[in-house]
Amino acid sequence: MSAFVSTNYPQAVQQLHTILDWIRFAASEFDGNQVYFGHGTDNAWDEATLLVTASIHMPFNLTDTQQQCRLIEGERVLIAQRIEQRITQRIPVAYIINQAQFCGLPFYVDERVLVPRSPLAEIIMNRVSPWMDGKEPNRILDLCCGSGCIGIASLKAFPGAQLDLADLSMDALDVADINIQNYALYEQVAAIHSDLFENLQGPYDLILSNPPYVDLEDLSDMPDEYHHEPAMGLGSGNDGLDITRKILANALDYLAPEGVLVVEVGNSWIHLEAAFPEVPFHWVEFENGGDGVFVFTCEQLQQHIHHFRV
């Protein structure tokens, strides 16, 4: 590993001048120090571009001319400090710049919430087709909302809906509130402190949920970057399904007759199939990558509910 902090840092501030210089340097340092990518980007160049451009309040996609612009010393010092933070503390870039993109929209994030990265983005951008069948939901629930990214993004697809954001973590709800304010959605969105459905009132036409679902084995293998995320956003019992089992047992009571339930379980889809072999889960196929998301219409859930309520 290179010793970035002790040797290269002061040298870099003196010798690197353009935006492109800094992107190149950051990318080399990220690769050289083997940082893990998985919180918004999947390679060193994009991660470096994100860190550098966000630090100087510029868009991610710069023109060649913009990339040749020189930075003043204060900007260079800030970027160098942030590269150092990323490498030595393994902090995901989203937390350093307090921003993450989801469905092409910016969301405020910090270490009180997970960094948004759910494949539900693709389902939302496709207006939950074909399951919503072109219908406009009146009421949407984002269960286990974290930053509120899934629910708030769903309002871009269904602008006439009312949205409830629910989470058990007051810290997460404080972050969700920042995003409600940032999008001026206070009249359309309620942030509700709730242990799953406990404080909620159905019926909902659409329930979207990315609950904690990492199983114990995956939890123990996670790179350092994930340890900056709130633990209650990740783990959910031995097979990762403690929360999902409760959602499956109770969602029916909160779904409208034409309602749709969409839940992400990631790698734990294998455990779900094994736990309920008689249930034909419909797993969404993604064009942009990702897996482990199932969908039930209210009618389908009704059909199989006896398996989930034992």
Ligand SMILES: C[S@@+](CC[C@H](N)C(=O)[O-])C[C@H]1O[C@@H](n2cnc3c(N)ncnc32)[C@H](O)[C@@H]1O
């Ligand atoms: C995987 S994170 C997802 C956050 C957000 N939906 C996203 O996609 O970025 C799961 C969230 O579930 C919340 N959570 C955990 N247990 C919960 C429970 N029993 N009831 C409600 N929310 C819960 C956590 O606080 C965390 O914010």
